[in-house]
Amino acid sequence: MVVVGTGGAGLCAAIAAADHGARVHLVEKLSEIGGMLHIANGEFSGAGSRRQAAHGIEDSPEKHLAEVRRISHDRVHPELARLSVMAQGETVDWLDDLGFDFHPDCPGLIHGHEVYDVPRTYWGVEHGRSVIKALEPLLIEHIAAGRITLHLETAMTSLLTDDDVVVGVSVEHAGTRVELLGDAVVLATGGYDANLALRNEFLPEHCADVLVGCLDHATGDGLIAARELGADVSADGIFLPVMGMIPDPERPQHAVDYRVAFVEMAPAYRTPHEIWVNREGDRFVAEDTTSPEQRERALIRQPGNLMHVVFDDGVLAAAQVSLIRNPADEWTPERFAEACADSPWITRADTLEELATSLQVPAASLRASVDQYNAVGAGEQPDPFGRTTFPTRLGEGEWYAITTTAASILSRDGLRVDTGLRVLDVAGSPIDGLYAVGEILGNNVFAGDNYVGGMSITPAMTLGRHLGRTLASSLEDQ
Numbered sequence: 136m137v138v139v140g141t142g143g144a145g146l147c148a149a150i151a152a153a154d155h156g157a158r159v160h161l162v163e164k165l166s167e168i169g170g171m172l173h174i175a176n177g178e179f180s181g182a183g184s185r186r187q188a189a190h191g192i193e194d195s196p197e198k199h200l201a202e203v204r205r206i207s208h209d210r211v212h213p214e215l216a217r218l219s220v221m222a223q224g225e226t227v228d229w230l231d232d233l234g235f236d237f238h239p240d241c242p243g244l245i246h247g248h249e250v251y252d253v254p255r256t257y258w259g260v261e262h263g264r265s266v267i268k269a270l271e272p273l274l275i276e277h278i279a280a281g282r283i284t285l286h287l288e289t290a291m292t293s294l295l296t297d298d299d300v301v302v303g304v305s306v307e308h309a310g311t312r313v314e315l316l317g318d319a320v321v322l323a324t325g326g327y328d329a330n331l332a333l334r335n336e337f338l339p340e341h342c343a344d345v346l347v348g349c350l351d352h353a354t355g356d357g358l359i360a361a362r363e364l365g366a367d368v369s370a371d372g373i374f375l376p377v378m379g380m381i382p383d384p385e386r387p388q389h390a391v392d393y394r395v396a397f398v399e400m401a402p403a404y405r406t407p408h409e410i411w412v413n414r415e416g417d418r419f420v421a422e423d424t425t426s427p428e429q430r431e432r433a434l435i436r437q438p439g440n441l442m443h444v445v446f447d448d449g450v451l452a453a454a455q456v457s458l459i460r461n462p463a464d465e466w467t468p469e470r471f472a473e474a475c476a477d478s479p480w481i482t483r484a485d486t487l488e489e490l491a492t493s494l495q496v497p498a499a500s501l502r503a504s505v506d507q508y509n510a511v512g513a514g515e516q517p518d519p520f521g522r523t524t525f526p527t528r529l530g531e532g533e534w535y536a537i538t539t540t541a542a543s544i545l546s547r548d549g550l551r552v553d554t555g556l557r558v559l560d561v562a563g564s565p566i567d568g569l570y571a572v573g574e575i576l577g578n579n580v581f582a583g584d585n586y587v588g589g590m591s592i593t594p595a596m597t598l599g600r601h602l603g604r605t606l607a608s609s610l611e612d613q
């Protein structure tokens with residue numbers, strides 16, 4: 136068997152297949168395994184786990200599935216979402232058995248996406264890297280036993296067929312082309328968001344400028360190779376951005392690495408003391424909304440999908456918290472105050488009018504937005520957006536703005552597959568020998584038109600394991 140990609144999906148597929156007796160060529164174009172797990176928060180979800188029971192949390196896969204359907208506006212792929220969710224608690228227990236380094240706060244409720252009704256999200260002390268650390272020993276064991284051959288720095292360039300059956304992959308390693316053959320080929324090459332031309336085929340036209348917020352390997356290679364063989368690709372027209380990513384001044388249309396910095400938007404983690412304005416200098420949403428979806432949808436309606444987080448010295452003194460964060464929690468209020476003085480990500484000015492000029496927003500509108508916020512905070516008028524928290528009046532000392540743009544971090548569309556994860560052609564028939572799992576399927580399958588906690592990494596791992604196991608058993612039977 137050939138598995139292409141060593142993110143959560145490919146690693147789990149290869150390990151499960153090897154556990155069940157298959158011999159696997161595991162192909163990875165980079166020099167290390169792990170894929171998007173290197174940058175991801177690594178939050179995964181599953182119901183009915185031992186950890187939930189130990190915390191006295193009553194839950195079941197059926198309840199989880201109902202929540203997935205509610206949050207996704209019932210737009211998930213019903214069978215595939217069910218297949219994954221029903222086994223996700225088992226994935227959590229499996230990681231537990233492997234000695235996964237759980238963060239002490241989990242299972243927990245996560246506020247970066249719409250919140251589940253019970254704690255069923257888990258993450259490691261090193262976020263996505265904790266998953267790699269848990270899986271790596273299994274991989275090493277299978278490599279030592281000769282069940283898995285790992286090909287690093289080896290890029291799949293195309294799929295090989297014989298009589299319309301996929302029989303292997305053509306790869307390139309150190310400038311040399313090699314063919315790797317197998318009874319089945321599993322594409323686990325992840326998404327396409329780092330390939331702007333491909334990504335923008337799927338995004339609404341007015342979102343073509345959103346930032347790339349994922350790692351560079353996500354170039355859609357598997358999708359492109361399968362499409363060349365006639366594979367069907369979804370085009371659901373769904374897009375929801377991630378907010379708070381900071382444009383990288385050194386890399387146009389890319390976000391500053393999420394591991395380094397992003398603006399924390401969720402009021403559960405930081406009370407907003409600032410206002411958010413669009414390119415016109417107008418507020419556009421309640422900055423303290425507890426619904427991530429509400430603010431994400433509001434942002435993509437703004438010109439350029441861009442917003443400025445506007446605050447002043449009074450906020451710096453009162454908030455006592457950094458507006459910028461990273462997963463390792465390295466942003467102290469002191470570090471943030473220093474960044475306000477000299478970071479290229481933060482615009483500063485002595486007056487609001489000067490700030491407006493630097494941001495290229497109409498000064499009168501920006502002034503009106505600040506006045507509106509202050510008037511609402513003083514109880515003189517209701518807030519048109521329904522904001523309810525007004526910790527400080529704006530207008531003290533210097534002014535600052537952090538500009539952030541909507542970002543895409545994972546692919547919403549992908550290869551269409553059947554419930555056996557067989558890749559389908561445009562006529563709806565399986566392409567013999569070709570399978571796919573993970574983000575290459577598109578996140579809409581598991582999250583519909585929203586983000587649903589853990590519903591990218593967990594289906595990647597859960598269905599990866601399922602596929603590896605199933606393929607190994609069926610190949611053995613032949």
Ligand SMILES: Cc1cc2nc3c(=O)[nH]c(=O)nc-3n(C[C@H](O)[C@H](O)[C@H](O)COP(=O)(O)OP(=O)(O)OC[C@H]3O[C@@H](n4cnc5c(N)ncnc54)[C@H](O)[C@@H]3O)c2cc1C
Nearest residue numbers: 140142143144164170171176177178291325573574591592
């Ligand atoms: C900042 C950020 C935070 C996130 N946080 C979460 C979270 O908390 N929870 C969650 O559920 N999801 C999260 N996600 C999404 C999640 O990380 C991914 O959807 C998931 O990890 C994808 O797994 P995968 O195995 O399908 O693909 P990937 O992890 O992308 O792995 C694909 C692998 O295939 C390799 N590859 C690609 N092309 C080729 C080729 N031609 N030849 C050989 N190898 C190739 C790549 O190098 C890579 O190693 C986050 C994403 C980002 C960017």
